[in-house]
Amino acid sequence: xxxxxxxxxxxxxxxxxxxSTAEAPEYPMPRARGCPFDPPPELRDLQREGPLxxxxxxxxSTPWLVTRYADQRAVLSDxxxxxxxTHPSYPxxxxxxxxxxxxxxxxxxxxxxxxxxxxxxFAVKRVEAMxxxxxxxxxxxxxxxxxxxxxxxxxxxxxxxxxxxxICELLDVPYADHGFFQSNSKTIINRDTxxxxxxxxxRRLAEYLGGLVASKVENPGDDLLSRLARKVGSGELTIRQAxxxxxxxxxxxxxxxxxxxxxxxxxxxxxxxxxxxxxxSDDPTVxxxxxxxxxxxxxxxxxxxxxxxxxxxxxxGRRVRAGEGLVLPNEIANRxxxxxxxxxxxxxxxxxxxxxxxxxxxxxxxxxxLARLELEVVYRTLYxxxxxxxxxxDFENIPFKHDGFVYGVYELPVAx
Amino acid sequence: MKITVDQDKxxxxxxxVLAAPDVFDQRDEDGVVVLLDPEPAEHLRAAVREAADVCPxxxxxxxxxx
Numbered sequence: 304x305x306x307x308x309x310x311x312x313x314x315x316x317x318x319x320x321x322x323s324t325a326e327a328p329e330y331p332m333p334r335a336r337g338c339p340f341d342p343p344p345e346l347r348d349l350q351r352e353g354p355l356x357x358x359x360x361x362x363x364s365t366p367w368l369v370t371r372y373a374d375q376r377a378v379l380s381d382x383x384x385x386x387x388x389t390h391p392s393y394p395x396x397x398x399x400x401x402x403x404x405x406x407x408x409x410x411x412x413x414x415x416x417x418x419x420x421x422x423x424x425f426a427v428k429r430v431e432a433m434x435x436x437x438x439x440x441x442x443x444x445x446x447x448x449x450x451x452x453x454x455x456x457x458x459x460x461x462x463x464x465x466x467x468x469x470i471c472e473l474l475d476v477p478y479a480d481h482g483f484f485q486s487n488s489k490t491i492i493n494r495d496t497x498x499x500x501x502x503x504x505x506r507r508l509a510e511y512l513g514g515l516v517a518s519k520v521e522n523p524g525d526d527l528l529s530r531l532a533r534k535v536g537s538g539e540l541t542i543r544q545a546x547x548x549x550x551x552x553x554x555x556x557x558x559x560x561x562x563x564x565x566x567x568x569x570x571x572x573x574x575x576x577x578x579x580x581x582x583x584s585d586d587p588t589v590x591x592x593x594x595x596x597x598x599x600x601x602x603x604x605x606x607x608x609x610x611x612x613x614x615x616x617x618x619x620g621r622r623v624r625a626g627e628g629l630v631l632p633n634e635i636a637n638r639x640x641x642x643x644x645x646x647x648x649x650x651x652x653x654x655x656x657x658x659x660x661x662x663x664x665x666x667x668x669x670x671x672x673l674a675r676l677e678l679e680v681v682y683r684t685l686y687x688x689x690x691x692x693x694x695x696x697d698f699e700n701i702p703f704k705h706d707g708f709v710y711g712v713y714e715l716p717v718a719x
Numbered sequence: 720m721k722i723t724v725d726q727d728k729x730x731x732x733x734x735x736v737l738a739a740p741d742v743f744d745q746r747d748e749d750g751v752v753v754l755l756d757p758e759p760a761e762h763l764r765a766a767v768r769e770a771a772d773v774c775p776x777x778x779x780x781x782x783x784x785x
Contacts, residue, residue, distance in 0.1 A: 380777055419731065422750030427736035429745075656738070657773050665730040667775035672733050 324365040330358035330630060331607065339703045340570055340601065341647065346370060346635040354619035358630060366394040366628025367618070368607075372639035372659065374619045375608075375631045379664035384610040384629060385410050386666055394609045394628035396708060398498050405547040411665060418669060420534055421548060424473065424527045430672040433473075434680070440468045441680045445688050454695035454718035461685070462564035462715070463557065466677055470556030473673075474549065475526030476515060484508060488554045492708045494606075505550065512553065513546040527552065555670060560677050562603045562704070562711030567682070569701065569715055570601060570649065572694055577651050582686040590683045593651035594675055597682075599658035600649050602634035603710040608662055633659045689719040720764050721782040724754045728778035735770035735779060742767055743779075752778060 332343035349356050350370035358368045369375050378384055387393060388408030406417040423429060448461045463485060471478040490496050490504035512528070519532035528549055534540040540548075571578040581593050608631040612623045623629070637658050638646040661668035668674070686692060694701075695716040702713040722742070731750030735743040742763055744753040759767055771779040 380775060415730070419749035419751065422731040423745070423747055424750075425733070426731070426745035426747075426750040427733040427740070430733075656734075656769070661732070663775045665776055667730060667732045667734075669731065672737070675737075 324357050324359075327357035327359040327365045330360060330368060331605075331632075334703075334705065339701075340573075340649075342602075342605075342632070342634040342638055346632060347638070350635050350639065355621045355623075360394055360630075361397070362395065364392075364394060364628060366609075366630050367623055369618065369629060369631045370635050370639075371619070372636040372642035375633065375636040375659060376663045378610065378618055378629060378631060379608060379659075379662060379666070381616070381664075382411075383612065383614045383616050385613050386414075386610055388609075390611045392611045392626045392628050394611075394630050396606050396609065397494055397496070397501075405544070405551040407551060407666060414665065417540075417544065417548060420540065421527060421530065421552065422669065424530070425669050425672055427672045430676055433469075433673070434676060436472060437469055437676055437680050438684075440472075441465055441677075441684050444468070445685060449689060449719065454716050457568060457715040457717045458561070458565045458712065459714070462561045462568075465564060465681060466557040466560035469560075469673070469677060470553060473526065473556070474528045474552060475519075475524055476512070476528070476553065480511070483511070484553055485557070488558050491554060492558055494706045494708060508550045508553065509546050512549040513542060516542065516545050516549060552670075555668075556673075558709055559603060560674050562709055563597070563601065563674070563678055564681050565715045566601055566603060566711045567597045567678070568685070568692070568717075569694075569712060570597065571686070572692070573698070574649050577649055578686060581651055581682060582690065587683070589651070590679045591675075592653070592655070593682055594678045595655040595658065596649065596651045596653055597678070598660040599637045599643065599655040601710070602637045602658075602660045604660065604662070604708075605632065605634045605710045606708040607632040608666075633662065691719045693718055720759060720767065721784065722754060722757050722759065722767060723780045723782075724752045725778045725780070726751050728776045730776050730778075732775050734773040734775065738770035738773060739763060739766035743770060 328345060332345040334341065335344050349368060354371050354374050356368050357365045359365050369378055386408060387410050406414045444461050444465050448455060451460060467481045467485065468478055487504040487508050491501055516528055516532050516535065519529045520536050523529035523532055531540065531545040531548060535542050535545050571581065581589060610629040612625055612627050612629060614625050616623055637660060640646050643655065661671045695718040701715065704711045704713060729752045731745060733745060735752060736745060742756045742759050744755050745751060746753055768781065771781050
């Protein structure tokens with residue numbers, strides 16, 4: 304019997320045929336019990352053994368897994384790979400459904416055209432001008448948390464409201480509807496959702512946001528939905544394209560940041576020395592750096608970036624053929640010792656900005672300046688105003704989102 | 720050091736502005752990179768090298784020539 308891997312870590316030729324792909328490990332892999340902040344140990348082993356290996360997905364397909372930092376950056380910025388979710392060989396995260404995630408699942412030039420229509424709203428200096436608004440929202444959310452019952456669930460009571468209020472302000476979506484869009488977003492990003500449920504959640508969000516866009520075609524304001532509405536008015540976007548973009552911005556705008564707030568807080572509570580360093584410093588660059596290190600360490604987008612090779616190409620010295628799928632788990636690249644010395648140590652003072660927690664290549668997160676701003680303000684505010692913040696349950700009882708496309712905690716009972 | 724940027728490659732992620740705000744900015748209409756200073760002073764160069772390294776689309780090219 305032929306092994307997929309020889310001792311030097313090179314995959315042998317038999318992996319080109321069906322024989323050794325039968326041995327491909329299943330992906331995604333589980334995290335180790337008791338190590339909820341660390342990537343699955345099997346991913347670590349695969350990264351150590353070699354740069355490229357076959358894995359088996361839920362549908363039986365066997366795309367290549369790319370584990371190392373430098374290789375992931377090279378692949379994700381290579382124009383010969385596609386992010387087209389409608390490509391027949393695209394390694395899908397979950398069974399079908401008709402929903403599309405706007406430009407996330409497209410290639411240039413259409414991807415660039417659609418992305419650039421909303422790009423200016425997330426430009427670094429434009430986002431920086433939103434700092435007073437973000438500060439006001441965070442201060443208000445801390446007030447609400449501390450004035451409410453103690454203990455409380457930090458997810459519902461703080462982590463979800465902050466980014467939801469910010470994205471509502473940016474899009475001019477009524478925050479009163481947060482229950483509606485948060486629950487539909489949750490359905491969409493849960494890995495175990497059925498295709499029918501996911502389509503239905505998309506349909507509801509699209510109907511809701513499409514209605515808001517349509518009303519702004521008539522009465523535009525200064526917000527981002529109005530910007531999309533103007534593009535509909537000028538014929539550059541169809542109402543459907545504008546709506547899909549709006550759905551993407553709304554989901555991406557609150558789910559990811561909420562998870563970084565709640566999971567990040569739990570991480571710091573488990574590393575009291577790092578929490579003290581962050582809380583007790585008057586130097587604003589300490590929080591700026593901490594944000595990058597926590598993004599690297601947690602890499603909550605743990606679904607593995609998905610691509611398809613459009614041409615025969617070489618990746619890490621191995622030949623990948625046109626039409627083969629590629630899966631790139633960013634959480635293991637962010638623990639690559641070649642890129643981050645002592646990668647499993649949380650060190651909020653390290654230089655970590657080159658992490659790939661936001662992905663890499665043309666699809667790298669558009670909203671990253673806003674995410675950074677929100678996290679910086681939260682991390683600088685919450686722990687100072689609630690210096691006695693602590694877990695209100697045993698660590699072992701905390702439910703982690705092992706089943707989500709985005710990692711985090713379902714709830715985080717805290718007291719102060 | 721001489722910097723060139725490729726606006727067609729740029730995806731507007733803003734990493735360069737974060738690293739070196741005195742050297743890079745973004746267009747008002749779409750967030751695409753704008754080069755403010757193609758020949759930055761010595762004290763800005765480490766930040767510019769970082770900007771080029773973290774650019775997700777390799778849209779920043781540097782020529783070191785001093």
